[in-house]
Amino acid sequence: MNEDKLKKLMKNFKQRNIEVEYFESLEDVKSLILDMVPIESTIGIGHSATLQKMDITNLLLERGNIVYDKELAKNREESKELKRKALTTDWYITGSNAISVDGRIVNVDHSGNRVASIIYGPDKVIIVVGKNKIADTVDDAIKRVKNVACPTNAKRAGYNPPCVALNRCVGCVGVCNILSIIEGQTDSNRIKLFIVNEECGF
Template identity: 35%
Template sequence: MDEKILLTEKNLKGNGFQVKTFESSKEAKEALMESISINESIAFGGSMTLLELDIYEEFKSRGNEIYWHWKGEDKKKELSEAYNSKIYLTSTNALTLDGKLVNMDGTANRVSSMFYGHERVYIIAGRNKICKDYDSARERIRNIAAPKNAQRLNINTPCKFTGKCTDCDSADRICNVEVIIHKNPSGANINIYLIDEDLGY
């Protein structure tokens, strides 16, 4: 197991999060399927990590009530229904070695659901999301995650073309809301699955 994962796990637990580590995405998927019952409704936040895991298809074929605006025909309906789900699944833009979650969003549906409104939240992250500190986490978001997402969405932001954040004023800007979760908030049940693989961006 990567030493960075073990240190991050220790500090996340110290900050009140529930944390499990896995050698592979296959093991993490199996644990996730066991942790969530067929009777629980599930919402997905936008995440390339979850897309790569193919976990949406697993839950759907099993029969769970499931919502993901990346998959549903009616995006607005999927987003609306997601707020009422018991379970929320997503990834994080970055994790710091001292056990914090750092995220940037365009509309804030994902980041708000990470800590409020759901019975349980599962955040799945590969080792590539682990950063030394807040500054390196923010650098990762600005110059890795955001440009790649801009390219994926084919939106008109400078970072789509340059691969670097310029703190733009574009109407298509996707870095509008920044959230740092320092510790597990009161009443929240945040479960973090760390996987010793590179997943998402």
């Protein structure tokens, strides 16, 4: 990633009370997460292809953490309960659909559990993003989310809105229900944004 662009991004997020760290690989991120999150902590997981690639849920469970990840649910009701419990965990780990150099975090959710947990609830939040998620401005980030992330995630989840075939947003309703733009945080120690020098997720 361009060094000047990264410095500008980090400066803009710092002004918004969001800490940014840069990593060369997902393996480096995984090692740090396992080092920094206490074994006695409860952890919520926001669904993310990036986190699945890291296998972070299983690693945390194997070492003794209590983890609430909807992907572990056997049915819809259990999924709903796991998403609810994740809202009040000590730590919440997730990916993001896009971030911008001007210092915003942009996501679209179907049910809203992920953006709700990022915004408020868990004491600490870690957001892991690949370099492919970086856009120059918040407007560019929104365009990326709607025209790249949303069609791919809709298809992965088994939905078939028009964007899946067209590879672009046409403004339909029912799938991409919640657009979230995080402009900053009151607590300067709450959200940590981990950027990886890899193509990660959608």
